[in-house]
Structures are given as structure tokens and as C-alpha cells.
Amino acid sequence: MIPLPTSHQVALSAGASVVLYWAWSYWSSSNRAPYPPGPVPLPLLGSILEMPLDRLAIGFTKFGEKYGPMTFVKVPGSNIMVINSYEVATDLLDRRGTLYADRPRMVMMGEMIGGARITTILGRYGPAWKIQRKLLRQALSANAIQANYGKIIEKKWLQYLNSLVNEPDKFLSNLTIMTGESVVEFAYGRRTDDAGNSYLEPLYRIQEMIVQASFGYVVDLAPFLKHLPSWLPGMKFKRDAARWAAHVDETRALMFSQAVRDMEESGLDSQPSYTTNALKDLHDRGAELNETNDDVEAINSTGFSFYVAGAETTEVTFRGFLLAMILYPEVQAAAQAEIDKVIGRDRLPTFEDREKTPYLKAMILETLRWSPAAPVGVPHRLMEDDMYNGFLIPKGTTVFPCIWGMSRNPKYYKDPTEFKPERFLTGEPILDPRQFAFGFGRRICPGNELAMQSIWMGMASILWAFELRPDGDLDPALLVEMERFTLGNIGSTIPFKCKFIPRFEGAVEQIVQY
Numbered sequence: 001m002i003p004l005p006t007s008h009q010v011a012l013s014a015g016a017s018v019v020l021y022w023a024w025s026y027w028s029s030s031n032r033a034p035y036p037p038g039p040v041p042l043p044l045l046g047s048i049l050e051m052p053l054d055r056l057a058i059g060f061t062k063f064g065e066k067y068g069p070m071t072f073v074k075v076p077g078s079n080i081m082v083i084n085s086y087e088v089a090t091d092l093l094d095r096r097g098t099l100y101a102d103r104p105r106m107v108m109m110g111e112m113i114g115g116a117r118i119t120t121i122l123g124r125y126g127p128a129w130k131i132q133r134k135l136l137r138q139a140l141s142a143n144a145i146q147a148n149y150g151k152i153i154e155k156k157w158l159q160y161l162n163s164l165v166n167e168p169d170k171f172l173s174n175l176t177i178m179t180g181e182s183v184v185e186f187a188y189g190r191r192t193d194d195a196g197n198s199y200l201e202p203l204y205r206i207q208e209m210i211v212q213a214s215f216g217y218v219v220d221l222a223p224f225l226k227h228l229p230s231w232l233p234g235m236k237f238k239r240d241a242a243r244w245a246a247h248v249d250e251t252r253a254l255m256f257s258q259a260v261r262d263m264e265e266s267g268l269d270s271q272p273s274y275t276t277n278a279l280k281d282l283h284d285r286g287a288e289l290n291e292t293n294d295d296v297e298a299i300n301s302t303g304f305s306f307y308v309a310g311a312e313t314t315e316v317t318f319r320g321f322l323l324a325m326i327l328y329p330e331v332q333a334a335a336q337a338e339i340d341k342v343i344g345r346d347r348l349p350t351f352e353d354r355e356k357t358p359y360l361k362a363m364i365l366e367t368l369r370w371s372p373a374a375p376v377g378v379p380h381r382l383m384e385d386d387m388y389n390g391f392l393i394p395k396g397t398t399v400f401p402c403i404w405g406m407s408r409n410p411k412y413y414k415d416p417t418e419f420k421p422e423r424f425l426t427g428e429p430i431l432d433p434r435q436f437a438f439g440f441g442r443r444i445c446p447g448n449e450l451a452m453q454s455i456w457m458g459m460a461s462i463l464w465a466f467e468l469r470p471d472g473d474l475d476p477a478l479l480v481e482m483e484r485f486t487l488g489n490i491g492s493t494i495p496f497k498c499k500f501i502p503r504f505e506g507a508v509e510q511i512v513q514y
């Protein structure tokens with residue numbers, strides 16, 4: 001029989017481990033450049049207790065106030081670096097972009113459910129991701145957007161305007177539907193399957209799953225668990241992963257196969273979409289359109305990424321704009337004065353008005369800054385050891401560019417909590433929020449121009465038609481910066497009520513007749 005250790009022996013060996021750990025840490029740190037400043041790690045636990053549990057953006061911004069532009073946090077199994085300075089973020093993530101182009105390993109979401117294979121945003125740096133980025137770059141240039149998606153953007157906003165007339169109380173839920181349907185139509189040219197079922201329902205389930213998986217599973221800390229059989233106790237995550245992976249694969253395959261069929265049946269007459277355009281292009285270059293072709297697989301994954309990365313981000317940005325309009329009526333009035341002058345009241349805005357409306361442009365920039373959709377960015381992973389300003393950033397570090405911290409830094413913006421589009425119209429140099437709100441470097445958002453065009457059309461159309469006012473008393477929480485925004489992985493506003501009052505006689509008739 002193996003003798004069990006006494007509590008005394010356990011205490012002694014635990015004590016010895018701690019001493020060894022400290023000795024090892026001291027020895028290894030005395031032989032290398034220091035890591036960037038950050039909370040002092042405890043033995044074994046690292047600085048896990050210092051990590052914010054929710055509303056990451058607030059905790060990460062506080063790191064910046066305490067430790068400076070870079071904060072290095074050791075947690076069990078990984079090193080995290082939070083960047084709160086725009087200059088440091090561009091030095092590292094843009095100028096040394098290739099080094100920082102990877103995403104962190106996500107065992108549950110990326111590997112077991114397959115997110116890294118089937119979406120660009122979770123894809124690891126490598127040949128498959130590079131093909132996807134190339135496809136997206138070609139498809140999402142300003143000209144390609146106008147040619148292929150301009151009409152869809154106009155149509156979807158008009159539908160939304162109609163819903164503001166018919167169902168004003170549902171303006172937030174209809175915004176979710178409209179932005180979801182838009183990206184599905186951009187990607188596949190349709191919004192329902194052949195049986196008339198909306199594509200949004202299965203996609204909402206995927207969104208929920210992403211939220212659940214992003215809280216982290218124990219398998220993310222101990223990847224070997226994924227190789228154990230699923231019937232063992234505690235292996236529920238394996239069964240969840242298998243069920244979710246099947247749902248994701250089924251949804252993706254259905255949307256892709258129906259777009260392919262539409263294209264084959266109607267040829268060039270089918271509604272242009274990212275998927276059909278990319279497949280036509282490939283076909284014209286003489287390629288076989290079967291599933292074993294890497295380019296076809298890349299088109300499938302990128303089309304699917306439209307929804308995963310483009311719907312909620314556009315929605316919450318627009319939601320921030322609507323809230324700003326009821327909190328800052330003078331800004332709303334200034335934008336409407338510009339619209340009346342440039343567009344008049346006899347027709348709805350068109351994309352041709354975009355260049356002639358500097359105040360609206362400033363308002364979009366201010367919205368990206370004031371209500372950023374991704375307050376802590378999307379993490380990058382450093383692929384080799386890097387030295388910066390005398391600090392060692394070790395290979396494998398997960399790097400968060402804290403977009404919220406940059407947007408609220410008084411060094412870049414005077415009165416950062418205020419919504420003031422005028423700050424971009426003074427002629428003085430000022431940091432353009434597009435430089436950080438869409439992320440950085442090789443992973444920068446490829447949909448940024450699509451988002452800018454769509455948001456412009458939405459803002460211009462709504463402000464052309466309606467005056468926005470609070471519906472009833474304003475919830476006092478909406479007046480407090482730290483309470484009005486949710487500040488999770490995705491930044492949104494708390495719910496609010498808004499009235500949409502037609503601005504002039506004939507406005508509603510013009511919307512309805514389109």
C-alpha cells in the first residue's frame with residue numbers, strides 16, 4: 001500500500017514548490033529584459049485576481065491609468081498585454097504587423113466548434129487566412145461596395161424607415177433584424193431559405209453560442225481534455241461542442257449551397273452578393289467549383305464571416321448614434337440643417353450626397369469614437385519574442401488594443417465623454433477614430449468601408465425624415481457615462497426609448513412610396 005502523505009508533509013512540499021517557483025522566476029527574470037509594467041504576479045495564480053471579471057473595457061482602461069501605455073498581466077497558462085496608447089498600438093500592431101497577426105488559440109470556440117476554420121475573425125495566421133483576407137480586400141473596396149451592395153444598403157434602410165412609421169416602439173429590435181438581414185443579403189443575395197425560413201434564427205443561435213463560449217471553458221486552460229472520451233464525467237463541454245459544430249456547419253452549408261444554386265439557375269441575373277460574385281470570378285478564371293478547391297472553401301468561410309463579424313458591430317454602432325441624437329439635440333439640429341441645405345426635402349438622401357455633407361461625416365467619426373463597437377478590440381497573438389522600449393514581450397502573448405481607453409484619453413480628445421462632432425471640423429490635427437475603432441495591422445476590419453457607407457446612409461435617411469426625441473422621461477442611467485454603455489466584448493448601449501416625429505409634411509409619404 002502506498003503511504004499517504006501527512007498534512008505536515010503536504011505543507012512542506014507545497015512550501016518547497018513555492019520557494020522553487022520564486023527561485024526560478026527570479027533566476028529567469030534576472031537574465032532577461034523586464035516585461036512591461038503590470039500587477040505583480042502571485043506564485044501559481046499569476047495576476048488572475050487583478051483581471052476584470054466583466055466590463056473588461058473599464059478594467060483595462062484603469063490598467064492604463066495605473067501602469068502606463070502597456071500593461072503586462074501574467075495569468076495561468078498565458079500572458080496578456082493591454083495597450084492603452086494609440087502610438088504603441090500602431091508601433092506594434094501596424095508597423096510590426098506580421099509579428100502580431102495571429103489570433104490566440106481558442107480550444108472550444110476555434111478548434112472544437114471549428115470557428116478558426118470557418119470564420120476569418122477567429123482564423124489563425126496562415127495560408128487559409130491569407131486567402132480569405134485577399135478575397136475580402138477585393139470584394140470590400142469602396143468601388144466594389146457601391147457596385148454590388150449600394151442598392152441593398154438603400155433598400156434595407158428604407159425598410160427600416162418604414163418600420164419606424166409602422167412599429168416605432170420596436171426601433172431597437174427592428175434595427176437588430178435589419179442589420180442582420182443586410183449582411184446576410186450582402187453575403188448570399190437572399191435572407192431566407194427556399195422554404196421561406198429566415199436565415200437569422202440559426203445565426204442568432206450561433207451568436208449566443210459565441211457569447212457562451214467566449215466566457216471560457218476549462219478545456220481552454222487544459223487543452224488535453226479535448227482528447228478524453230465524451231462519456232466521462234465532466235465532459236459535457238465535448239457534447240456541447242459536437243452539437244454546436246453540427247449546427248454551425250449545417251447553417252453555413254445551407255446558406256452557401258443555396259447561393260450557389262441561385263447563381264447556377266439565374267446566372268448573371270441573380271442578385272449580386274459576395275458569394276455569387278466571388279464564385280463567378282473563380283469560374284471565369286477556369287477553376288473547378290467543387291468543395292475540395294481551397295478557394296471555394298475560402299469563399300464559403302468569408303461569406304459566413306460577414307454575419308459573424310458585420311451584423312452586431314454595425315447594429316451597436318448605430319444604436320450609439322440614436323442614443324447620441326436624443327442626448328444631444330443641438331447636434332441633431334446641426335446635422336438636419338446640413339441635410340436640408342444639401343439634399344432638401346423633395347427626395348431622400350443618395351450616396352452622391354456623401355461627399356457634400358462634412359457634418360454628417362464628422363458625426364460618424366464621433367459615433368465610432370463615443371460608442372465603439374469593440375471596446376477592447378479583438379485580441380492578437382504575438383508570434384515571436386519582441387523588444388519594445390526596453391521591455392521584452394514574450395512570444396505567445398495575447399495583445400488587447402483597448403479601444404475604449406484610446407477613445408476616452410484626454411490626450412487625444414478634449415472632453416472625451418461628450419458627443420461633439422465639431423471636434424473633427426476645426427482644421428486642427430486630431431486622431432481619426434477609424435484608425436483604432438476598426439482594429440489594427442494585418443487583422444484590421446476588412447468591412448470598415450462597408451460599415452461606413454451603410455452607417456452614412458442610415459444616419460442621413462433617418463435625420464432627413466424624423467426628429468428624434470426621448471420617449472417619456474430619460475432613464476437617469478443614460479446620463480452617466482459608465483452606466484449608459486455595456487462595455488463587454490461588444491459595446492452597446494443600455495435600452496432606451498425614442499420617439500420618431502416626421503420632420504415635415506410629406507416625409508412619411510415619400511418613405512412609404514419607395
Ligand code: HEM
Pocket residue numbers: 120121122123133305306309310311313314317372373374377378379380437438439440441442443444445446447448450451
Ligand atoms: C461599425 C462597424 C464595424 C466595426 C466597429 C468593426 C470592428 C472590427 C474590429 C475592431 C475588428 C478586429 C480587428 C483586429 O483584430 O484588430 C474587426 C474584424 C473583422 N471585421 Fe469588422 N467591424 C465592423 C463592421 C464589419 C462589417 C460590416 C464586416 C463585413 C464584412 C466586418 C468584417 C470583419 C471581419 C471579417 C473581421 C476579421 C478580420 C481578421 O481577423 O482578419 N466588420 N472588425
